[in-house]
Amino acid sequence: MSKLNAIEDRQIADVLSTGGLTVILMTAPWDGNGIIITSILEGFTTRYRGVNFCVADYEASPRLARLFNLLSPPGILFLKDGEMLERLTGPVSAARLNEIIKAAA
């Protein structure tokens, strides 16, 4: 079972109103890069306990995909207090993810 909180379209408003940093990974079962990023983010859940780490299925969550202007997975979104701080697409390193989370958490 993933250590990331699974979310879908109907939870968008809740996520936006959550205080603190939220990190959302949008991926799909056929998205190889997403599998690697999932593993990296799961590793961060113990290091950054105050951060809300989420995962959403790209094809099952069209409103989330549109909200974050994501044409294909993977995409990683960093939200804080209703504001999108950063948006990454495609392959990304653990170091880059750590850098962004550390600065925003």
Added chain:
Amino acid sequence: MDTDIFKVFILEDQPLDMELNKRQVRKYRPDVLFAVARNKVEFEEKLVNFQPDIVLSDYNLPDMNGLEALLYVREHLDSTPFIFITGVLNDEEKVADTILNGASGYLLKENLRKLPELMTSVVDQSSQVMQRREREWERRKTNQTLLRKTMAGLRAAEFDGKGDALESLQQVADNLA
């Protein structure tokens, strides 16, 4: 706009004014996603990727003025609604220039409480443009998803010319993005 979350981009260098703007936007729509920029670099880095439903911009910024911001939006985001919120734009000639250059409206900071009303009017006027943009986005998304899924399937298969085929498809995907 088939999502019920409204996307607002704010270009403003003063933290207090930024917060006041956000507060008024939330009176217009409680479910809102913001992206913000405080200078030209942040503005150009974030704007296009965010694809806002509307842009709210101060006129006087440290390294650019509002008209430059407006022209950048018109160049990169077609007809996305654009509102100036400023303490300076009170000269009639400047107002005329601004409207002629394609702003959807302007508001003096001292009248900021009128922002929800102005946003309602501007968004209503832009609904056809926004619907057209949504359809275009859906078309691009469908194409990208089909292509990426196909590529994922091909990677798992073994056949002659696999490397070349995947490279070609990758180029197509990049060109469509």
